[in-house]
Amino acid sequence: MTSVDRLEPCGLYIHIPFCLRKCSYCDFVSYRISSYDTARYCSAVVREMQLVLGSSRRISVADDGLLSQASIEGLRPTTVYIGGGTPTVLPVEQLGALITSIWRVVVPHQDYSECDIEFTVEANPETLSEEYLSELRRLGVNRLSIGLQSTMDKYLSMLGRPHSFDEFVKSYRLAVQSGFHNISVDLIYGLPGQTLEEWREDLSRVVELTPSHISCYALTLSDGTALSEEVRSFRLPEPQEDLVADMYHDTVSVLTESGYCHYEISNFAAPGMECKHNMNYWLNGYYVGLGVAAHAHLRGVRYANTAEVERYINRVEAGIFMPEHVEAVSPARELSDSFILGLRTARGVNLKELAERFGEAPVAELAGRLERFVDIGLVESSEGQIRLTEQGMILSNEIMAEVL
């Protein structure tokens, strides 16, 4: 039996694919909550967790050769992230029961209040009542990620958000009062018609609330979403590349001047308040995913569950664990993944660390491909650490495509 100290840390992600309704820009796997039996879904997630992380600590059904090697033995979850969808759209007793079950598996022999696990729940303002918040706090949730997206109601309605800015402020304050000290606020910029001034106003309104963490995402118009359809048919103006780039650079200067660290392309945190769960993704660490469309990365393999709720529930209830998308990850692939993920962060990639794992030559080869970006100010390199500059981050696709 491996001793607890020598277990390798990993992340645990749980996907709750339900929302009150779908936002106009959203291409996540999420469904209208009214059409589903959420209690049954939550039980299925617990069942899946027991199959994957339960006492045997071994993936039980592994008729795909890949997965048999991808045992999670030796891994210990150190972060938990319940994302969606909108997890807090679930009745509080369902979400509460799920959280309790998670703690039981993650820290079986310990009181969770005494451990150092980051436990995040994603939430939308319209779902956060005082009772809901205090119940989450009581159950040991120590981090909230609240989707705000804009502080202006005209954009909130363009995005199909079911809340106003005032409602957000109200629930944010309630959350603080309920004892949440680690709250992240999500914003989106580059909206159709949005001006630079409006975006600066968004930033200053959020900074005023002093959350510990702010995520600012440039809008991605994904095919098939209502918003992209509006733009494609010229009913809404297409966001202009130069303006969006200006917004990005403004974001970086406003938030760093307000004391936040720009620690990942789209993420800003008060010192020490970086999201550990997400950092693990960017460090190309291991994680287990539960629920529909959840992704996992284990030794030598990546896999994802089916995106269909019924299919997922039926399989799990039958005791079958069989993800739909399984891919072997070769060492060369792990290395380039480490680059494309690591370069998202301000820390960048450490060549020495990578060389220990993958060998000097392949690491040097990939690093060499980035050299031309140093000359044009997109990449910085010093003492074996390669990172993107502020400019490089907003052009990161160009750079990352080089290391594939």
Place this chain on the structure above:
Amino acid sequence: MLDQSAIRNFCIIAHIDHGKSTLADRILENTGTVSEREMTNQVLDNMDLERERGITIKLKSVRLEYTSREGAKYLFNLIDTPGHVDFSYEVSRSLAACEGALLVVDATQGIEAQTLATAYMAMEHDLTLIPVINKIDLPSADPDRVKQEIEDILGLDASEALLVSAKTGQGVIEVLEAIANRIPPPTGDPASQLRALIFDSHYDSYRGAIAYVRVVDGVLTKGMRIRMMATGKEFEVTELGVFRPFMDHVDSLKTGEVGFVVASMRDVKDCLVGDTITDAQSPAPEPLPGYRRVKPMVYCGLYPSENNDYGELRAALEKLQLNDSALAFEPETSAALGYGFRCGFLGLLHMEVVQERLEREYDLDIVTTAPNVTYQVVTADGQEIEVDNPAKWPESVKVLSVREPFVRVSVVAPKDYVGAVMDVFTEKRGVYREMNFISPERAIIVYDTPLSEILVDFFDMVKSRTRGYASIDYEFDSYRESDLVKLEILINGRPVDALSVIVHRDKAQAMGRGLVSRLRKIIPRQMFDVPIQAAIGSRVIARETIKAKRKDVLAKCYGGDVTRKRKLLERQKEGKKRMKQLGNVEVPQDAFMAVLRVDGDE
């Protein structure tokens, strides 16, 4: 075997869509050459490309037997002629193999430019022309107007013009009677030394090159040792035959007869169109007149999209050349495009046909540079050089004078569009020759125009400004002096050889501006500012800057879905691979054809 006096050799002259193929089909049916079951659509037109474009690229001949109303037996040879201006030399050789021609004119349309040019050519060869007015079954047919046109413009007696509907078969028997009664038999001397005119050739992978011939004097027999009088090459005849329309072998082809010759010839360069075949043992003193070595008129660079397809492109061009003696190519290297070929063509259609065949039949992805003509440049040291590639243009200080090929262009258009057509010519540096009315409603407008000007969008311009009512024909006229300069394009400060063009000095400014603005739209934003300049010598005449790309980011990496992000980046990388790397600028392959679209867009 029928006597020489029973032979009638003829071809059909017609504008595209005036019904040549349909009439040929009816003739084949009515002479019992092809049964209706075999009568697949338009037997004579069997290449896909031809069918799609409604033109005939390769000519062929068919032997038909006909018994006239009076009971006399005849042997007809129908020789098919190519219907496009690029192949006018081949047309002239086909005409030279005939004694007569059916001049088919659409009863609803009237005479078109190409018909006119070919009809004049047939008259120069002393062919008997039989006017056939087709499509008389259509409600809008106006045969009297068409007859008047034929008389006015061609000076033919149209009173005996035949009224036909090839579609319904009406009047077809009268056509056959007219061929028998009006076209004279061949006049050659059976007793003199062999002279056979090669009017077409074709490459067959089993037999080698096959020559299509008309025996003018003497007899061609199987086993004979023959000599090609222009090239001096000798071969032994292994097969002789005729098409009825399917291959049928014979032991000899006599004076006046038409057929094919197989003689272990390696490719079509061994039996050049227009050459004379004679008996190597007893050669004729003089070849038949009219042979000319065809020279390419239009050149362009062909490059493989992927550099390692160079060998495949060479092999494909070599294969095409087996069957196409007019196609010329030689290796060239472009700083921008790598290793490729400078290819010479008879004209624009020929160029398009070759490009399409390379892509379609050989599955090659090719980058084509803008076409250009051959210039005659007199340099300061008194030398005269031929330049078929802008990259080889001498430095401007060394150019004393330049001559460029002019073509005589005829446009037939309804009278309301005469002004519009003249405007196009003015834009294209045309020099007015003459204008005549074919009928009260339609005029023929003739200009001498630089060939380089009609390469780009001349045909489209004329068609669009006349709503498609105009027809166009052109023939080479002469080399004339012009004030031409080389316009260079610099991307990020580096001249791009494959984008250089030769233009008239007066048009350089507009062309430079147009090209630069076009390229700014085609070339995507890069990681840094990219200036695009047009220059003559060291003088920059137009400049625009492609501003550096500012944003290219996947803002959110969804819930650990790394696979999705990788796929996105892989697509991005794939897209970059299809671009050409010029220095550190990535340029899409479209850019090299930008010059072709400058006028239309600006």
